[in-house]
Amino acid sequence: MAVFLVLTVLGEDRPGLVESLSQVIAAHDGNWLESRMSRLAGKFAGILRASVPESEIEALTDTLRELESQDLKLLIEWSANDEPAQAYQILKFDLIGNDRVGIIHDISQALATHGVNIDELNTDYLSAPMSGEMLFKASALIRVPLEVAVADLQTHLEHIAHDLMVDVALEVVSATASV
DSSP, X not given: OEEEXXXXXXXXXXXTHHHHHHHHHHHXXXXXXXXXXXXXXXXXXXXXXXXXXXXXXXXXXXXXXXXXXXXXXXXXXXXXXXXXXXXXXXXXXXXXXXXXXXXXXXXXXXXXXXXXXXXXXXXXEEEOTTTOOEEEEEEEEEEEETTSOHHHHHHHHHHHHHHHTEEEEEEEEEEEEOO
């Protein structure tokens, strides 16, 4: 039986870091499923999900812990379950506008009010092409319970966007999904 590993890694960025992680996982018959990795402020920050035979959990965990001697911080979580049991739909959420304090807080609070889970969130801080003003850009995949009316969610987000003076958009990616 396969077990799922979720691993977060933080450390000084250097060549070969991802290769070291992939080598350890492959050596324990693990399958690298998905990951998000970035270089931020000279640091390597990553999260990955892998499936591993149940018989390899202890050995893989021990070998991963050995990587901590290379100045890496690791957080290792195991799960036998890969998906939530609740029926949902996946939407893509995009936001762009002049940067200001609290944008993510206000949006995430609105999503939580509707019982929406953020599956993936990417943000960026960039210079506007013409004015040079700083813009905040966010893109997310959100998991919306089927009992939540997307029109109500969109109305709530548009109201907040108006207050924040940003543009938001919602797009259905997957109409329905369940386990």
